[in-house]
Amino acid sequence: MAQILFYAMAVVALGSAVAMVTRKSPVASLLYMVTTLASLAVIFVLFEAHFLAAIQVIVYAGAIMVLFLFVIMLLNLGHDYRKDLKGGLAAVLSLGVSGALAGLLVSHFRASAPEPFAGRIRDSGILESLIAEKGAVGAMARPLYVDYVVAFEVTGILLLVAVVGALALAKRRV
Amino acid sequence: MTLDFSTPAHYLVALLPELVLSLWGMVVLLAGVWKKEEEGRPSADDLGTLSLVGLLLAAGANGWLYTAGSTGGHGMVTVDEFRLFANWIFLVAAFLSISISFTYVFRQRLQAAETYSLMLFAVVGMMLMGGSHNLILIFLALELMSVAVYALAAINRRDRRSAEAGLKYFLLGAFSSGFFLYGIALIYGATGTVDVLQIQRVVIQGEAVAGLLFGGIALLAVGFAFKVAAVPFHMWTPDVYEGAPTPVTAFMATGVKAAAFVAFLRVFLVAFDAVYETWYSVFWWLAAVTMVAANLMALVQSNVKRMLAYSSIAHGGYLLVALVAANETASAALLFYLLVYALMNIGAFAVVVSVARQGEERLQIEDYAGLGWQKPALGVFLTVFLLSLAGFPGTGGFMGKIFLLQGAVDSELWVLAVVLVMATLISYWYYLRVAWYMWMKEAPEAEAHAGVMTSMPMKVALVTAVGLVLFLGLFPSVGLGVAERSVAALFEAAGTMGRVIP
The missing domain is CATH 1.20.120.1200 (NADH-ubiquinone/plastoquinone oxidoreductase chain 6, subunit NuoJ)
Structure with a gap:
């Protein structure tokens, strides 16, 4: 099912x-x-x-x-409703690249279907016990706010910069 | 002090320069709107000075970090000397770019607070890009830098070309970010990690899934090649560099390029060092094609700003040689060259800003006729910068190219070294043509250059840049020594370079 x-x-x-x-x-x-x-x-x-x-x-x-x-x-x-899709070489090129990527992934997962990382990432047993202990949200919070805290904060600055940039470019009076 | 990355609080110390700059960017933003307009808001010059102060504070923090060491595993950022040296390059580039934009921002009535704070935030992105060895953080930093620069390219709301430059840069930049991110995803699939050092370990042990790994490397290379504007991924560069406000162009051509190269070097020479054979020939061709094509296209430009845009692509080609050579000499040469390049390129753009009357008016090469005799100081400065860009003995640019060549020869890249020399010879023509117009051509009228304006901060920036370019040309061992130590720290921490060049 x-x-x-x-x-x-x-x-x-x-x-x-x-x-x-x-x-x-x-x-x-x-x-x-x-x-x-x-x-x-x-x-x-x-x-x-x-x-x-x-x-x-x-x-x-x-x-x-x-x-x-x-x-x-x-x-x-x-x-x-104007047609703006490029045909010709651009289409061939983009289809070729996406086809190559798809082929890469298919051949990979066919070769080693059940365990792609060969146990290199965190053992799924640990993950399950973590979820049982803290719930899905708790298990997600630790990596987000401890291991990846720098990336998390940088995302905040990125959003701030995006807002500042958008305002500077779009506000009515300069 | 010793940093222990298992305690998150220690990131606050390890990221001190970035923190200072982020806070200062917000301070500049707030200062711009602190008072009502009629009560006397801080002027554009005040805001510019304020951001220079922020850069000095960050420089202090960066210098202080030399005393810090790290222990206890590794976090998302490093505190090695490589990162700190890269930070100096970004700080110098930002300091000079802001110094040369004072009068431009005022005359073109740009939004001062937004312009300066976006520049500071872009520097934060560059620093994180150079200092991180986690691919996710590198991507976020790349976006932080790029989003700030997209907005900066279009910041001149009264100029259609500026808007066009911003839009073009944004669309193509977002496209290339897609490649970059997909590359990271494939590499995670191949190795099970996004940490550069762990990727290196997995790749050396031969546990990486070959197909996914090479697909990932290819996509990452495309993403980086877009950012460093290597031919054939350079299509956006001339239009964007020409349309963007000139001080922003100077900042893009030096800071953004330096950040991309530093991250490029760290990712490829540390993480993918063991599979050097697979990517080296691709970069060999990228470097060769970039050097030849960009120099040939620069030959036919009559617009000085556009000529400098092609010249910046060509310099990207020279720097790619260091990446192909992939040894310590070449990596140190890359850092040294990026520093000299920031100085001489921003210097050249500063004179362009001056001649263009702090706007975008007189950019054709004919407009430089007789400049040397009517404005001797500016003429001499521009001549020094052009000679250095071309690689004339006695200037920093010459020593940089010598070191790059040495790195290439160490890896026995004879053909590429010859291409570099030939490309440099071509470049003499278009650099010296500007100098020839300045000194050998008569000005069309006696007062032709009366409108050329140079503000006080710009004068300081010009003198500093000229002094440093000549100093690094005459005493290169000072700069190179520091660069060599920084690179040694990078490779020592990574434990690479055991590879035999094929």
Whole structure:
């Protein structure tokens, strides 16, 4: 059952990702993107990463996508149907690169399907006991706020810089 | 003091220069809006001075870090001398770029607080990029630096070309970030870690999954090549450098490039040292093509700013030679060259800003006719910078190229060394053409250069840059000695360089 669901969701995610790129209307693209993100959330649930799935739905499919939609509608970009996809060499090149990457991943996971990292990453047993002890959120908090605290803080500065830059470029009076 | 990265609080010490600069960036932002406009806000010059003070504080913190050592495993950042030397380069580049932008910001009515604070934040990104050996942090730092510079490129709201430059840089930069991130993901898949030192260990032990590893290396290389503007990933460079406000161009051509090269060196020479054979030939071609193509394209430019943009691509090619050589001499040469390059390139751009009347007006090479006789000091300075960029004996640029050549010869890269020399010879033509216009051509009228303006901070920056370029040209051992020690610290910590060059 889980297998069937996984493959169904994978096909939906991939298909709507492709449709998102090829659609001409920004609104249609956006809706396809929501579909991709939502089906990814289902896949997370299948992997028993419930917390990640919830975050995915709330933050991406919920907040960020709605924001995108608002911006597109506020700026009145919804009716630009001109075809802007490049054909020819660019298409061949991009398909070639993505095909090569896909081939790389497929050949790799076919060769060593069950255990890609050969026990080099943290033992899954430790992870399970950690989750049992602290819950999914607690198990996630430690790496986020201890091991990766520098990266976490730098992300904060990155967001600040993005806001400052956006304001400097977009405010009405200079 | 000894830092122990198992205690998170010690990061506060290890990241002191970055912390100081981040806080100072916020201080500059707040100072810009502290009072109401009619009550006398701090002027653009005050804000510029304030940010220079912040850079000096960060420099103090950076100097102090030399006394710190680290123990107890390794965290996300290092405190080796390599990082500290790289920090000096970024600080010098930022200090000079801010010094030459005082009058420009005022005359073009740029948003002073935002401009200066974005520059400070960009330096934070550069420092983290050079000082981290965790790929995730390197990526975040790259983004921090890039987002700040995207905004800086478009900061002149009254100039269409500036907006175009910002948009172009943003789109292509975001595209290249995608490659970079995908590369990191593949490398994690191959090795199970994102820490540069651990990747090195896994790769040496031969436990890395070969296909994923090489795919990851290729994508990372594309991401870095975009940032250092190596041909054929250079398409954005001339337009962006030409359209961006000139002081920002100076900052981009030196600081951003230096940060990308420092991280490039750390990732490839530490993490992927054991698989040198797989990537070395790709970079060999990148370096050769970049040197030849960029110099040829620079030959036909009549716009001085655009010529300097192509020249900066060409210099990226020279620096790639050091990466191909991949030995200690070449790495030390890379650091030395980045420092000299920051000095001479910002110096040249400073004169361009002056001649352009602190704007974007007179950028054609004809506008420099007779400049040397009417403004002798500026003429002499620009001549020194151009000679140094070309690599004339007695200047820092010459010594930098000699050290790069030595590094290439040590790795027996004969052909690449010859290409470097030939490319340098081509470059003499377009650098000296500007000097020729300045000294040998008559000015069209007696008062042709009356509008050339040089503010006090810019004069200080020019004199400092000229002095340092000549000093490093005449006494290169001072700078090179420090660079060699820094590189030795990097390789000692990593324990690499046991490889035999094929």
